[in-house]
Amino acid sequence: KRVAREEEPKRTVPKIKYKYEFDGVKYKYLRHLALAVIAKYVKDNPKTTYDELKNAFDLKLRFNNKPLIRLKKDLTEDEIKRKRAFIDAPIRLTDGNVVVVNNQFQWMDEQDFKETVNSLGIEYKDLQKEKEIEVLEKLLNEIKKLEKPVEESEEGNNNILKGSGNKKQTPSTRQSSSNNNISEDKQRYEFNGIKYKCLRHLALAVVTKYVKDNPRITYDELKNAFNIKLSFNNKPLIRLKKDLTEDEVKRKRAFIDVPIKLADGNVVVVNNQFQRYDEPCFMDMMQKLGYKN
Incomplete structure (x- = not known):
């Protein structure tokens, strides 16, 4: 059974087995959650027609640019063969139409579906998002420590700022062990x-530290220092908070909770895409800024 792979952005927290919870049942994939939500909606609205259901769940999935609610009779032979919808779970409506739920979800469809x-x-619970918020809160607490001027401890405490401004901070990368499921x-x-x-998150910490070490820096100077654009949205790393669109704020396309x-x-704000x-x-x-890699 071949279905579109639900590719997701890289996670910074443990991937939990069941990502969603709806009506007391947990689901691993967004497509299964969608099927459960629509089936429950039809059950709660037994007189709903095809047009009403299609208008209620009026969105198209990016993978095949097809609507979420489809008439079973409109599926092509190839779509049936590849099971591009939940053909084994047809839903008969009061007007006689039989519909199926498009299952070609990608992670980019999640916000539209929600x-x-x-x-x-x-409403449903996004269990993965709840876990990410928990981890982000811990990260923000760590970043706040960077804003507190403290002296370097004799033991070289790794969680406080270094006392000497001449010492270069060294970012490093390493491979995690094979049994680390973080x-x-x-x-x-x-x-x-x-x-x-x-x-x-590394970028957010670096920019925050750079601003702290250069308290008189201006927007133009900071933008020139971190002069790169991210490939996902072709936007600069350093952005004016006031320039974010309503959609970017809603989708949190930058660290809007950590304005500088x-x-x-x-x-x-720092672009996080x-x-x-x-x-x-x-x-x-x-x-180029003097840090070693």
Whole structure:
């Protein structure tokens, strides 16, 4: 059975087996959650017609550009053969139409699906997101430590800032052990004595530290210092918070919860849409700023 692979952005927390919970049942994949939500919606609205159901769940999946709700009779022979929808779980509606749920989800469809079901008053738990928020809160607490001027301890405590401004901070990458199930991304980074599991969090820590070490820096100077664009959205690493679109804020395309106020009054945020392709550019940029890789 071949279905579209649900590729996801690199996780910074343990991948849990069941990512979603709806109506007391846990689901591993978004496509199975979608089937359960739609089946429950039809059960709760037994008189709904095909047009009403299609309008209620009015979105197209990116993989095949097909609507989420499809008439079973409209499926092509190839789609049936490849099971491009849940053909084994047809839903008969009150108007006589038989529909099936498109199962070609990708991770990029998740936000659209969530907005759609929320608009219908339907809620489900995103267990993976809850775990990520927990880890991010811990990360933010670590970053706050960077903002507190402290002296270097005799033991060289790795969780506090170094006292000497002449010492270069050294980011490093290493491979995780094969039995470490923390993340699919085996790259690990270390900066200023703190370890990071994801490049975007390393970038946030580096920019925060750079601004702290250069308290009079302006937006133009900071933008020139970190002069790279990320391949995912072709946006610069350093962005003015006021320039973010409503959609970017909603989808958290930058670290909007960690704004950085500069000496010239501008408030900037760090673009978090990193991909593997961005790693060499970011590391080269760090070397130019005096950091060793």
